[in-house]
Amino acid sequence: MTTTTVNTKPFLGQVPGTSGLRKAVSVFQQPHYVENFVQSIFNAAGASHGQTAGQTLILGGDGRFYNNHVIQVILKMAAANGFGRVMVGQNGILSTPATSCVIRKHKAMGGIILSASHNPGGPDGDFGIKFNTANGGPAPEKITADIYARSLAISHYTIFDSGLDSGDVDVAQLGLKRLGDMDVEVIDPVADYAELMESLFDFNKISTMIKSGKLTICFDAMHAVNGPYAQDILVKRLGAHSGSLINCVPLTDFGGGHPDPNLAHAHQLVEIMNGPDAPEFGAASDGDGDRNMILGRNFFVTPSDSLAVLAANAKLVPGYSAGIAGIARSMPTSMACDRVADDLGVACFETPTGWKFFGNLMDSDQVTLCGEESFGTGSNHVREKDGLWAVLMWLNILAVREQSVEDIMRDHWRRFGRNYYSRHDYEEIDLDAANALVEHLRGQTATLKGQTFGAYRVEAADDFSYTDPVDGSVSAKQGVRVLFEGGSRIVFRLSGTGTKGATLRVYVERFETDPSHHDQDTQKTLADLIKIAEELAQIHHRTGRAAPTVIT
Ligand code: VG1
Ligand code: CO
Incomplete structure (x- = not known):
């Protein structure tokens, strides 16, 4: 077995969203697509952690279509990138929380989880790759931004080239294996x-x-x-x-x-x-x-x-x-x-x-x-x-x-008290229309305060910005929120996990202290706020949708 350096060209759009890189399976099946992104992860992780050489990586996925193939690609790339050990779930399986647990318990430098979470799977479904750091959690924005930047500049990746399937590691049997100089430990995905x-x-x-x-x-x-x-x-x-x-x-x-x-x-x-x-x-x-x-x-x-x-x-x-x-x-x-x-x-x-x-x-x-x-x-x-x-x-x-x-x-x-709550999703809407709708909302935040909509009076409105109290990093433009007096609220944001067009999420909440009013139908009791949301965002006019695709 030898390490091969493969020349490649960047793919646009390898942007980790709310939870990793998530695309249709067919996108991941393009030659070099997975390899480019994994090499970008290794490069970014190595830079932030000091190095990848000799380190332990945890690897697993939710078992969806393409999981097995990508597990083998990552094992071969990890070996070529000098990792000391990969602990991989038996049959390539590890749930997201179990991966986090295993990273922490075995003091790994991080882990890769293959999943598109709640998105459908299969050849026509979605696939995803996410990277977690040594604390067991999803890579923070500083690292995901670095992964993306590196994916745009990538010119080559390294992999153990042994003819595609012939060098596959048997991940069905528990125990210790070798891949070049690297240990591969196939672990029970449930035990830890x-x-x-x-x-x-x-x-x-x-x-x-x-x-x-x-x-x-x-x-x-x-x-x-x-x-x-x-x-x-x-x-x-x-x-x-x-x-x-x-x-x-x-x-x-x-x-x-x-x-x-x-x-x-x-x-x-x-x-x-x-x-x-x-x-x-x-x-x-x-x-x-x-x-x-x-x-x-x-x-x-x-x-x-x-x-x-x-x-x-x-x-x-x-x-x-x-x-x-x-x-x-x-x-x-x-x-x-x-x-x-x-x-x-x-x-x-x-x-x-x-x-x-x-x-x-x-x-x-x-x-x-x-x-x-x-x-x-x-x-x-x-x-x-x-x-x-x-x-x-x-x-x-x-x-x-x-x-x-x-x-x-x-x-x-x-x-x-009870917070009546519902989320209305408008899936697969036109991307430009969705962005324009959010811009339209942003444009109103400065003047909404004090305005009255039926029984509701706006107490505050803004585009949510978060300053991390620990590292001071700022994440701006995280969603438009309209807060009403008395604790009711409407929030608008675009999804960062969808793979087709844009998904608008409208979150509606009404606070009710009176126990004799704790037995109402959620959609009915939120109806006035839902109307206000439509009025503020012009959803029907801008997206052509008269109703949400999913209500939760
Ligand atoms: C959605 C949810 C968010 C969750 C994310 C990942 O993101 O709203 O709360 O953290 O999915 O969940 P978005 O950007 O589409 O609203 V899952 O179970 O990966 O993984
Ligand atoms: Co999930």
Whole structure:
């Protein structure tokens, strides 16, 4: 085997978005496309970390179509770039939170996760590559910007050239292999992660409740990466009946569906939870296992509410019994957790969308829990959002409180008030129209304050800008927010994970303190604000869309 230097030319547009480089599979299949981007990662990572020589890299993916091929390419490039060791998940599998856990536990310089998360997979679906740093979290903007800059200037990459398939490492068998001078350790993708979960939660208590039949569950892995994790943790360790798992066999195309755990896409679970024999607790996770949706019997918990409830009840869980240091939420996430933070006397941070912005806050011990409205919740146990962790948090709290999901949620609203919340997505709209719409909104921010729209009066409006309190870096233009007196709000931003045209996200929130008004239909109670959003953004006129494609 020899190291080969291959001449190449830059591809435009290898820009890591909210969560890595995400494109249609066919884009990644262009000759040199993957190699260019991986070399750019190695060059940027080497520059920021000192070097790649002799270092440990963690490698895995969500098992979608093209995963196996890219795993082999990266192994050969890592060997040619002088890495000392790559720890790769068996069969190329590692969930996003498990990768974060393994990076931290084995003190790796970083990791590469192959996933387009909740985007569909298969030959006609999407693929993605993301790089995580030594803290286990998504590379911060400084590094993603460097990766992009290097991708635009690249002239060559290095790879172990042994004829494409002949030099493949057998990643199906666990154990230590060699690739040139590099160790390749094929690891059990679940073991380290499951051990971490056991250290945080009261597995005895949860399993007693589950085995006694008092706590019945249904978990939907949506044919994605969390299947084997759920099998190991929920069934083997906690004693749930194997019939409690649905769609837990990972498929390269996720069975043709969107592996996105929301009411629109996890319909099988929703039917079960709304049916006559519904279990007490239902949950689903996404393509790479970092998202979660929480359901009770005939009851939906919004991700923003879930974060607030977990924060308010964290002390009931062994891993957080000493209390939490603080909470962080992404800007569009509802303000429900802010009042919990107030009550606990801890800080609450508001960051731009994307988990990478939580890293510094967790590394500096300023926050313990983090969450996003997009079905993402997590803590400082790793540096990614973590779907199964959220499930276990809920199960632990349910096992201690011995109340239903709905009762816990209603208690919470009585105490803190309810934030009615909904996100309206307009997918695959024209890019220029989307940019013009956002510009139009930006143009209004200076004059909105004091204006009245029906019952709502604008208290403040701006284009959100974030200054990281740890490294001082500034991320501007993160979304237009219109705040109304009394705690209601509309936020507009464009997605950074879509792969076709643009996706406009409109986040609408109404705060209600009166418990006798805590039983309303979300879309109805938000209807006036939704109209105001249309009025401000001229969505129909500018995009031709009379209604959103997805409502969550
Ligand atoms: C979306 C969500 C964001 C999340 C990101 C990655 O980004 O809104 O909250 O962090 O996806 O989630 P955007 O830019 O499309 O709104 V996932 O589970 O990669 O990975
Ligand atoms: Co995900």
